[in-house]
Amino acid sequence: MALLGPNGSGKSSLLRLIAGLLRPSAGQIALQGGEAERTIGEQAHYLGHLDALKPSLTVAENLGFWAGYLGDRVRPADEALAAVGLGGLTGLPAAYLSAGQRRRLSLARLLAVPRPIWLLDEPASGLDAAGQERLAELMRQHLGTGGMVVAATHGPLGIEATELRLGGSP
Amino acid sequence: MTALSALLVRDMRLAIRVGGGALMGVLFFLIVVTLVPFAVGPDLVQLRRIGPAILWIGALLASLLTLDRLLAADHEDGSLDLILMGGTPLELSLLAKAIAHWITTGLPLVIATPLLGLLLNLEPLAIGAVALTLLAGTPALTCMGLIGAALSVALRRGGLLLPVLLLPLTVPVLIFGVAASNAAVAGPMSFGAPFMILCALALGSLVLGPLAAAAALRNGLE
Numbered sequence: 001m002a003l004l005g006p007n008g009s010g011k012s013s014l015l016r017l018i019a020g021l022l023r024p025s026a027g028q029i030a031l032q033g034g035e036a037e038r039t040i041g042e043q044a045h046y047l048g049h050l051d052a053l054k055p056s057l058t059v060a061e062n063l064g065f066w067a068g069y070l071g072d073r074v075r076p077a078d079e080a081l082a083a084v085g086l087g088g089l090t091g092l093p094a095a096y097l098s099a100g101q102r103r104r105l106s107l108a109r110l111l112a113v114p115r116p117i118w119l120l121d122e123p124a125s126g127l128d129a130a131g132q133e134r135l136a137e138l139m140r141q142h143l144g145t146g147g148m149v150v151a152a153t154h155g156p157l158g159i160e161a162t163e164l165r166l167g168g169s170p
Numbered sequence: 171m172t173a174l175s176a177l178l179v180r181d182m183r184l185a186i187r188v189g190g191g192a193l194m195g196v197l198f199f200l201i202v203v204t205l206v207p208f209a210v211g212p213d214l215v216q217l218r219r220i221g222p223a224i225l226w227i228g229a230l231l232a233s234l235l236t237l238d239r240l241l242a243a244d245h246e247d248g249s250l251d252l253i254l255m256g257g258t259p260l261e262l263s264l265l266a267k268a269i270a271h272w273i274t275t276g277l278p279l280v281i282a283t284p285l286l287g288l289l290l291n292l293e294p295l296a297i298g299a300v301a302l303t304l305l306a307g308t309p310a311l312t313c314m315g316l317i318g319a320a321l322s323v324a325l326r327r328g329g330l331l332l333p334v335l336l337l338p339l340t341v342p343v344l345i346f347g348v349a350a351s352n353a354a355v356a357g358p359m360s361f362g363a364p365f366m367i368l369c370a371l372a373l374g375s376l377v378l379g380p381l382a383a384a385a386a387l388r389n390g391l392e
Binding site: 039056057 | 172173175177179180183187188190246247249251252253254255256257258391
C-alpha cells in the first residue's frame with residue numbers, strides 16, 4: 001500500500017501509529033492473521049526518516065547489532081548486504097558511507113531479520129535510480145513471499161500498490 | 171538474552187571507539203582530583219582529611235558528564251524507535267544500556283581511585299574504603315542518571331535539565347559514600363552502617379531506574 005499526500009498530511013504519523021510508536025486517541029489498529037500473541041510492532045520493520053546507524057561502527061557491526069537485537073530468525077548478514085549492493089563494504093565504518101549507502105544499509109536490516117510487515121517512510125530518499133529499482137525489486141520479492149508493505153511516498157514506488165491519499169489531493 | 175547482549179556489546183563498543191565517552195569521565199576525574207591540591211595548598215594532613223570527599227565529588231561529576239548522551243544519541247539517530255518497538259521489554263533494554271554505561275564509565279573511575287588517592291595523600295585503608303564505596307555507589311549514580319536521561323529525551327530538553335533533575339537524587343549517595351569512607355579511617359561510627367545504606371540505595375535504583383526511565387520514554391515520546 002502506498003500512502004500519498006502533501007507534507008504534513010499525516011503519512012509518517014500513520015506509520016508510527018501502526019508501528020505502535022504513537023498511541024491512537026480513538027479507534028484501534030488490528031492485524032488480520034499474523035501471530036496473535038505478538039504486537040504489530042514486533043512483527044513489523046519500521047524504516048523512518050532516520051537510518052538508526054552508528055557512524056563509528058562498521059557496516060557489518062551495525063547490521064550485526066540489529067540482527068542480534070531484533071531477530072530470532074536471522075538471515076546471513078553477507079546475503080542481506082549483497083542484496084542491497086553493499087557486499088564489499090562490510091569493514092568500513094558507517095561514517096564513510098554516502099546518504100544513499102546509509103539508506104541501503106538500513107534496508108539490509110529488513111532483509112537480515114525476516115518480518116512480515118514493512119513500514120517504510122520515504123524509503124527511496126537518497127537512493128539513485130539503480131537503488132530505487134533495487135528497492136522496488138526487494139519490495140516485489142517481499143510481497144511475493146506473502147509479506148505486506150506500507151510505504152509513505154512522494155514519488156512512484158515502482159511496484160503496483162493500492163493508494164491511500166491523506167489530507168486531500170496533493 | 172541475545173538481544174540484551176547485542177545491545178550491551180554495541181554500547182560498550184561505541185563507548186571505546188573514537189568520540190565515545192569511556193575515557194572522558196576518567197580524564198575529568200583525573201583533572202578534578204589533581205587540581206584540588208593546587209587550590210587547597212600542600213597541607214598533607216588537610217588533604218588526607220578531605221581526600222575521600224574530593225574523590226567522591228570528582229566521581230559524581232565525572233559520571234554526570236556522559237549521562238546526557240546515554241539515550242539522546244539513540245534518540246537522534248532513530249535507534250530508540252526500534253528499541254521501543256522491539257519485542258524485548260524496554261526496562262531490560264534500558265538496564266543493559268545502564269550496565270554498559272557503568273562498565274565503560276563507572277568502573278574506570280573505581281580503577282583509577284587508588285592512583286588518585288595517592289595524589290591526595292590517602293592511607294591504603296582509606297583508598298580501599300573509597301574504592302569500595304565507589305564500587306557500590308557508581309551503579310546507583312548510573313541508574314538514577316538513566317531516569318534523568320530518559321526524562322531529558324522525552325521532554326526534548328538536554329543540557330542543564332539532567333544535572334538539575336539528578337543532583338538532588340544523588341545527594342544521599344554522596345553523603346553515605348563519603349560517610350562510609352570517613353568511618354573506615356577516622357570513626358567514630360562503623361563502616362558497615364553507611365556502607366549498607368549505600369548498597370541499599372544502589373540496589374533500589376537498579377530496580378527503580380530502568381522502570382521509571384521506561385515509563386518516562388513510553389509516555390514522553392509521542
